[in-house]
Amino acid sequence: MLPQWYVPLCLTLLGLVMGSAVTAIVYRIPRGLSWFSGRSACPRCHAPLGPLDLVPVLSWTLSLGRCRHCREPVAWRYPATELLCGAWALLLYRHSGLDCAYPFLALWGFLLIGLVWIDYDFKLLPDALTFPGTLIGLAAALQRPGGVHEALLGVIAGSGALWLIAWAYLKVRRIEGMGGGDIKLAAMFGVVLGWQLTLLTMFLAALVGSVWGVALMLRRKGGALTELPFGTLLAPSALVAYLWGENWVRWYVGLMRH
Numbered sequence: 730m731l732p733q734w735y736v737p738l739c740l741t742l743l744g745l746v747m748g749s750a751v752t753a754i755v756y757r758i759p760r761g762l763s764w765f766s767g768r769s770a771c772p773r774c775h776a777p778l779g780p781l782d783l784v785p786v787l788s789w790t791l792s793l794g795r796c797r798h799c800r801e802p803v804a805w806r807y808p809a810t811e812l813l814c815g816a817w818a819l820l821l822y823r824h825s826g827l828d829c830a831y832p833f834l835a836l837w838g839f840l841l842i843g844l845v846w847i848d849y850d851f852k853l854l855p856d857a858l859t860f861p862g863t864l865i866g867l868a869a870a871l872q873r874p875g876g877v878h879e880a881l882l883g884v885i886a887g888s889g890a891l892w893l894i895a896w897a898y899l900k901v902r903r904i905e906g907m908g909g910g911d912i913k914l915a916a917m918f919g920v921v922l923g924w925q926l927t928l929l930t931m932f933l934a935a936l937v938g939s940v941w942g943v944a945l946m947l948r949r950k951g952g953a954l955t956e957l958p959f960g961t962l963l964a965p966s967a968l969v970a971y972l973w974g975e976n977w978v979r980w981y982v983g984l985m986r987h
Contacts, residue, residue: 736822736827737819737822737823740818740819740822740827741815741816741818741819742815743818744814744815744816744817744818744819744835744839745785745786745811745812745814745815746785747814747818747835747839748785748810748811748812748813748814748815748839748842749783749785749811750839751810751811751814751839751840751842751843752806752807752810752811753769754843754858755810755843755846755847756772758847758855758857758858759847759850759851759853759855769782769783771796771798771799771801771803773796773799773801774796774798774799774801776796776798776799782797785808785811785815786808786811786812789803789807789808790808806846810842810843810846813842814838814839814842817835817838817839817842817968818835818838820972821834821835821838821972824971824972828872829872830869830872830873833865833866833868833869833872834869834921834971836865837862837865837866837869837917837921838968838971840858840861840862840865840917841862841917841918841964841965841967841968842964842965842968843858844858844859844862844914844960844964845960845961845964845965848910848958848960848961848964849957849958849961852908852958853910854908854910854911854913854914854960855910856913859910859913859914859916859917860913862917863913863916863917863920866880866917866918866920866921867880867920869921870920870921879923879924880919880920880921880923882923882924883918883919883920883921883922883923883924883926883927884915884916884919884920885919885924886919886924886927886928887915887916887918887919887922887927887930887931888912888913888915888916888919890915890928890931891907891911891912891915891931892912894907895907895911895912907959910960911959911960911963914960914963914964915927915931915963918930918963918964918967918970921967921971922967922970922971922974925974925978926970926971926974926975926978927970929970929974929977929978930963930966930967930969930970930974931963931966933962933966933969933970934959934962934963934966935962937962937966938957938959938962941957941962
């Protein structure tokens, strides 16, 4: 019989490895590079990375955060992304167990983590990630009873609400206030979360965005903060809502009944 720590450890390690793949996707897709072929390389000197350079987290730590070829700093977001993916793999297991939906939900979460960085850097939510992410999310929804119904309501609540906001903003201000990528991203997480957790996701993203906006206005002269694209807030909010949102919704509903 396997010890209790064995499966969580294996899934966490798998998440770390997938995090390394996510960092490659984040770098390649916005630049129009293939994410299926070609060796990983240092973004500064373009020296090909060997197997030891690709060990998640450990290689960055042992090299003191520098490329071993050119000694230029390697961004902290590389190990951070790997750790986030490892954490998602573990927390997802603790939340749902190792069932038929787990592989789909794990991939769904890895893609959302990648989209955070792409939208932050390029203000872009590529169809190459949101479209397969929606299909993967739908595959996860099909594993639970009533999943198709909940998925449809989630897409309507997410994409429908954001489309309506974007349409109203365009009519009133005569400028585009929200890109189509955010609407497609809402379909990607709505298909998994259902309508309640989708609305919670948008509330969390708007709340963090409001706090960030106030901080930005207070510190604008110092230039310490920059504007955050909405997808950078929506994607992590969706992960948080999936893991803990049901308890929050039950607490809120119970509060309203008293």
